[in-house]
Amino acid sequence: MNGLAFLIPIALGLGLLGLAAFFWSLRKGQFDDLDGAALRIFVEDEEERAP
Amino acid sequence: MSATALVERDFAVPDIRCAGCIAKLEQGLVRDRRIAAARVNFTEKRVHLSCTPDTDMPDLIGAFSNLGFEAHPIGAGPDEIDPAAETSRELLRAVAVSGFAMMNIMLLSVSVWSGAAGATRDLFHWLSAAIALPTVSYAGRPFFRSAWRALRHGGTNMDVPISIGVLLVCAISLYETATSGPHAYFDGAVMLLFFLLCGRWLDSVMRDRARGGVTALLRNMGTGAMVVADDGRSRWVDATALEPGMVMLVAAGERLAADGVVVGGASRLDLSLLTGESAPQAVHADDLVHAGTLNLDAPLRVRVTAAGADTALADIARLMGEAAQGKSRYVRIADRAARFYAPAVHCLALMAFAGWMIAGAGWHQSLLIAAAVLIITCPCALGLAVPAAQIVAAGELMRAGVLVKDGSALERLAEVDRAFVDKTGTLTLGRPEAIGLERLDIGVRSLILALSQASRHPLSEALTRGLQSYDIRPADVTSIRETPGFGIEARWAGHAVTLGRPQGGDLGDALATELSVDGRAVATVRFADRLRPDAADAIRVLGREGVEAMILSGDRAEAVAPVARDLGLTAQTGMSPQDKLAAIGRQAAMGHKVLMIGDGLNDGPALAAGHASMAPGSASDVGKNAADCIFLGDRMMPVVQTVRMARRTQAVVRQNFMLAIGYNVVAVPLAFLGFVTPLVAAIAMSGSSLIVVGNALRLKRAIR
Numbered sequence: 115m116n117g118l119a120f121l122i123p124i125a126l127g128l129g130l131l132g133l134a135a136f137f138w139s140l141r142k143g144q145f146d147d148l149d150g151a152a153l154r155i156f157v158e159d160e161e162e163r164a165p
Numbered sequence: 166m167s168a169t170a171l172v173e174r175d176f177a178v179p180d181i182r183c184a185g186c187i188a189k190l191e192q193g194l195v196r197d198r199r200i201a202a203a204r205v206n207f208t209e210k211r212v213h214l215s216c217t218p219d220t221d222m223p224d225l226i227g228a229f230s231n232l233g234f235e236a237h238p239i240g241a242g243p244d245e246i247d248p249a250a251e252t253s254r255e256l257l258r259a260v261a262v263s264g265f266a267m268m269n270i271m272l273l274s275v276s277v278w279s280g281a282a283g284a285t286r287d288l289f290h291w292l293s294a295a296i297a298l299p300t301v302s303y304a305g306r307p308f309f310r311s312a313w314r315a316l317r318h319g320g321t322n323m324d325v326p327i328s329i330g331v332l333l334v335c336a337i338s339l340y341e342t343a344t345s346g347p348h349a350y351f352d353g354a355v356m357l358l359f360f361l362l363c364g365r366w367l368d369s370v371m372r373d374r375a376r377g378g379v380t381a382l383l384r385n386m387g388t389g390a391m392v393v394a395d396d397g398r399s400r401w402v403d404a405t406a407l408e409p410g411m412v413m414l415v416a417a418g419e420r421l422a423a424d425g426v427v428v429g430g431a432s433r434l435d436l437s438l439l440t441g442e443s444a445p446q447a448v449h450a451d452d453l454v455h456a457g458t459l460n461l462d463a464p465l466r467v468r469v470t471a472a473g474a475d476t477a478l479a480d481i482a483r484l485m486g487e488a489a490q491g492k493s494r495y496v497r498i499a500d501r502a503a504r505f506y507a508p509a510v511h512c513l514a515l516m517a518f519a520g521w522m523i524a525g526a527g528w529h530q531s532l533l534i535a536a537a538v539l540i541i542t543c544p545c546a547l548g549l550a551v552p553a554a555q556i557v558a559a560g561e562l563m564r565a566g567v568l569v570k571d572g573s574a575l576e577r578l579a580e581v582d583r584a585f586v587d588k589t590g591t592l593t594l595g596r597p598e599a600i601g602l603e604r605l606d607i608g609v610r611s612l613i614l615a616l617s618q619a620s621r622h623p624l625s626e627a628l629t630r631g632l633q634s635y636d637i638r639p640a641d642v643t644s645i646r647e648t649p650g651f652g653i654e655a656r657w658a659g660h661a662v663t664l665g666r667p668q669g670g671d672l673g674d675a676l677a678t679e680l681s682v683d684g685r686a687v688a689t690v691r692f693a694d695r696l697r698p699d700a701a702d703a704i705r706v707l708g709r710e711g712v713e714a715m716i717l718s719g720d721r722a723e724a725v726a727p728v729a730r731d732l733g734l735t736a737q738t739g740m741s742p743q744d745k746l747a748a749i750g751r752q753a754a755m756g757h758k759v760l761m762i763g764d765g766l767n768d769g770p771a772l773a774a775g776h777a778s779m780a781p782g783s784a785s786d787v788g789k790n791a792a793d794c795i796f797l798g799d800r801m802m803p804v805v806q807t808v809r810m811a812r813r814t815q816a817v818v819r820q821n822f823m824l825a826i827g828y829n830v831v832a833v834p835l836a837f838l839g840f841v842t843p844l845v846a847a848i849a850m851s852g853s854s855l856i857v858v859g860n861a862l863r864l865k866r867a868i869r
Contacts, residue, residue, distance in 0.1 A: 118285070122292065126269060133265040140257065150207025156184035157191075 171201050171215040176236040178229065181210050186234075193232045200228065208374075212236065222389065223401050238403075249376060253369035259304040260366050263359040266300035267352070271847070274352040278844045290342040290349045297351035301335055304358050307365060323503035323548065326510045330539035331357060337536045340529075348533065353540045353846045360854045364548040367556045368572060375559065375570045390415065390422040393466065407472035415465045417649055418622050420457060422472075427452045429466030435459040435623075437589045437694075438785040439766050440719050445676065457766060457785055461623060461676075462666075464649050484742055484770035485791060497573050498818060499551045506547070514538045517837050530839075537841040541832045546853040550821030553861035558814040565868050566797040567807050574793035576818075577777040578811035580758045581712055585749065585771065587763035588718040588725055592700050592732070594799060595764060595783050597624060597676050597692035599631040607637060609688050613680055615639035616653045616664040624678055625653070625664075627692060652678070696728065703801040704732050710808060712760065717745050719767050745771040762804060764788045779804055806868050813867055821857045828853045 139145065181187065187205045190212055194203035202215040216225065222238060229236035273289040281289060305328070312324035331354050338349040389403040390413040399414055404422045407413070412428060415421055421434075433445040436458050445461055448454055454467060517538045521531035555572040562569055569575060586592055602610065610632055617628035618639060642655040642662065652665015660682050667679040667689055676692040697703075704714050716736035718725045729736040737748065745763075749771055752759045761768070761775030764784035772778040772791035780792035789795055796803040832849050835841055841849075 118288075125272060126296075129265050129269050133261060136261050137258065140254070140261075145257075147206045147208045150187065150205060153184040153187060153207060157188040 170218070172218050172220075174214045174216065174225065174238065176212045176214065176225070176229065176238055177210060178205075178212050178234050178236045179210055180234055181205060181207060181212075189232055190229075190234065194228055197228045199224070221401050222403065223391075249369070250373055253366065253373050256307065256362060256366040256369055259307065260359065260362045263300055263304040263355055263362055266296050266304075267355045267359045270296055270352045270355055274843060274847070277349075286347075287342070287345050290338075290351075293349060293351040294339055294342055297355050298335065298339075300355055301331060301358065304355075304362060305331055308358075308361070321503075321507045322500060323507065326507045326539065327357070327361060327543055327548075329511075330354075330536075330543045334536045334540050337532055341533075348843055350536065350540060350843050350846065353843055353850065356847060356850055357540060357543050360546075360850065361548040364552045367549075368552040371552070371556045371559050371569070372571050374563070375568045390419075404472070407469055409469050409471060411469045413467045413469060415460045415467055417460055417462055417464060418626075420459050421454055421467065423456050423467075423469045424471040425454055425467035425469045427454060427465055428468045430464055432460055432462040432465050435461055437595055437765065438788075442589070442720050442724075444724070459623065463651075484746060485773045485787070487770075495573060495577060497551075498576055498815075499547070502547065502822065510539065510542045513542060513833060513837075520837075521839070534836070534839045537839070537846065538833065538836045540846055541836040541841055541849060542829055546825040546828065546857040547822070549854055550825055550857050550861075551818050553858050554814050554817045554821060554864060557861050557864040558810050558867075561865060561868055562794075562803075562807055562810055565803055565806055567803045568795045568797070569807075570793050570795075574777060575811045575814050577758075577793065578760065578808055579815035581760035581777050581808065583752050583757045584707060584712050584714040584760040584762060585717045585745070585752075585775070586704075586714055586734075587765065587768050588716055588720055588728055588736075589694065590764040590783060591762055591768075591781060592716070592728055592801075593694040593696055595694065595781070597627045598695045599628050599690050600693050600695075601691065602631050602635070605688055605690075608640070609680060610635060611637045611640040612642070612657060612662060613664060613688070613690070615642045615657070616645070616655060616662065616680075619645045619655075620647050620653050622647075624676065624692060628678070628690065657682075696731065697799055697801045700801045701732055703805050704734065706802075706805045707808070710805065712808060717748055717763075717771070719745075719765070742767045742770045746774055749774050760808070763792075779807065810864075810868060814864060817861055817864055821860055824856055824860065825853065 144151075178190070181190070187207060190205050191203050194200050194212070194214065199217045199220045200214055201217070204213045205211075206213065212229075214225065226236050226238070270293045273293050277286050277289050308324045308327050308331070311322065312328040315322040315325060334350045334354045338351050338354070340346075341349050389401055390407065391399045392402045392407070393399045393412045393414055402411070407423045413422065413425065417432070427448050427450050429450065431447070431449045433447050434454060435445050436442050436455075438457050438459075439455055448465070453470075454465075514535045518531045518535035521534050522528065526534075552572065555575050558575060559569045559572075589595055605613075613628055614632040614637060617625040617632070619625075640657055642657045645653060645655040647653045648665075652663055654661065654663040654665075656662070661684070662680070662682050664678060664680050667677050668681075668686065678690050678692070679686050680688045680690075707714055714734055716725060716729055716732075716734050716738075717740055718736060718738050719740055720738060722738040725736050725738045737744075740748070745768065749759050749761065753776070758776040761771045761778040762780070763772055763778070764781050766785045766787045768780075769785075769787040769791045772780060772788060777794075778792045779794045779796060780788040782789075782795055782797040784792070784795070794807055796807070828849070832841070835845070
């Protein structure tokens with residue numbers, strides 16, 4: 115019973131963390147271009163440009 | 166870099182196809198000093214630019230075309246929030262919240278089911294309640310809103326039993342928790358919401374995706390014209406800012422942005438998008454010209470008489486409004502099912518309650534069983550049955566080059582048994598194609614290619630397109646010069662060569678171009694609007710599928726006859742938009758469901774009136790907006806594939822309904838007898854949902 119006092123808040127906290135991360139990425143537009151994200155790994159880095 | 170604020174602009178670029186395009190655009194566009202940042206959205210085929218305020222629209226479009234892309238400006242940017250995209254975002258948030266809550270409540274429930282008792286069980290139930298109640302009040306809002314709307318109008322829909330079920334179950338579970346009872350159904354209520362929200366979200370994602378594709382295709386949005394001011398200088402004006410009285414300069418190869426009267430120049434206009442007529446029409450000063458027509462020959466000065474929303478011929482707009490009303494009467498299959506389902510569910514729950522009361526079980530026990538009946542019959546699988554199948558089908562069709570605007574389009578497409586097809590632009594490609602190129606000498610071909618690729622004139626582009634398939638190198642020509650209304654001239658090995666309008670007048674109104682060397686005609690190339698390469702096959706297969714096709718054309722009988730003969734179809738010619746509408750009305754009165762396939766403005770009302778409708782990607786904006794589906798590319802087979810896919814989807818939806826009913830036949834008696842504990846409810850619910858989704862996935866790879 116004592117273990118529960120730790121374990122349940124930990125379990126809920128981890129879940130909430132995941133939910134918060136999801137909302138954050140949704141707001142930052144991470145899901146706006148799913149097909150593009152898959153293709154971007156093929157895009158070469160931009161050539162060095164003068165600062 | 167100046168400190169002035171940057172302006173944000175969005176462009177639809179339909180030709181983004183690969184990672185190379187992304188790199189080319191993002192790295193190429195910023196080389197233009199005035200463009201600070203470019204970001205490609207591959208899914209929606211859009212490019213977002215941040216540029217300095219002094220950048221003109223033609224310059225930006227020019228920056229795209231320098232990289233080899235065609236760009237169409239869209240919307241005014243971030244200040245207008247898309248309501249539909251906002252809805253699906255809200256649904257996604259609700260899915261996330263209910264998914265999180267479901268998993269955590271399940272964690273607690275599993276420990277209760279595996280034997281937690283006494284104070285621990287009560288604690289777990291209270292914790293579940295603490296998670297479930299806020300979740301239900303947040304994630305359940307879409308259902309409560311829709312149910313409330315239905316009830317207020319004296320009707321009922323799928324959301325009414327869902328809302329009643331969820332609220333009732335939550336209330337009873339709370340009571341159970343407070344009285345230290347053994348069963349709380351919080352997990353069931355939240356799981357139900359989760360699965361149903363998944364279905365809703367899939368449905369809205371499908372609509373979003375198709376809408377994004379259609380936006381990318383709508384090229385007239387945000388176009389404009391060069392306007393000549395009184396002092397003779399010209400500047401670019403967006404189509405929305407055009408006003409009557411302005412004088413537009415329309416170059417050869419441009420589409421008119423507004424209705425008007427010709428005040429200078431003479432040319433020929435391609436009216437095929439407007440009337441379906443394939444022969445170009447000659448226009449002179451004082452002739453009335455319409456937005457959307459393509460200027461073929463020479464620059465024109467046009468005084469605007471109507472702009473913006475007024476341009477679409479008022480008649481057609483009115484007809485479309487009337488025609489679309491008929492279609493809105495269609496009731497989607499899920500709603501038809503709900504009409505029987507909702508009352509049945511309520512009756513069953515009520516009977517369970519009454520039955521157990523009569524049997525003397527006490528109101529608490531009776532209510533608990535009634536709630537179990539409600540939650541077990543709640544259309545969890547039913548809510549997924551339709552959207553899951555439709556989104557898989559729409560995804561497959563999108564891969565085959567067909568955009569489906571919404572799920573109800575697939576349902577209606579599955580029912581069609583007649584097809585009315587427009588000729589110009591639908592059965593044919595709707596653009597001039599050079600004919601007889603294979604008869605030309607190779608030297609002549611390479612000379613024509615050298616000249617034609619230097620011009621953006623529609624006929625030159627047709628020549629370039631036609632010649633590129635022969636794998637020839639353009640001849641070495643120098644000092645190329647294009648004279649609008651006449652043609653292209655250049656020097657080649659010491660000779661003066663020209664490519665332009667034929668000098669002899671014996672060609673009538675057919676489109677043709679002539680190559681001459683030192684003033685002597687060497688070759689004449691004619692142009693014609695060709696049939697789509699697989700039109701005959703597509704029509705034949707469509708017939709085999711039980712969909713009888715017929716041509717409805719606004720063109721003259723002489724122009725339609727050869728096409729009709731080639732395809733073996735009957736045709737009605739010279740039809741006005743009203744005539745087309747009437748033809749569909751007659752078929753509908755005879756009990757046929759008509760699939761209308763057309764592209765022009767004149768097809769708009771018919772597309773809106775047809776039981777289902779499709780338009781090619783090259784269609785007019787009105788056509789694309791009115792049609793249920795849009796097929797891209799030159800081939801016509803996608804039409805057949807779509808009809809087949811729609812029928813297969815409908816079959817899967819029906820199977821899914823049968824599965825859901827079969828599940829209820831087993832589960833409802835158990836719930837009636839009071840055997841459904843929260844554990845049984847959870848297993849039954851997730852099991853049936855998984856089966857339904859699995860069945861829908863069979864549609865993947867169904868094309869081929």
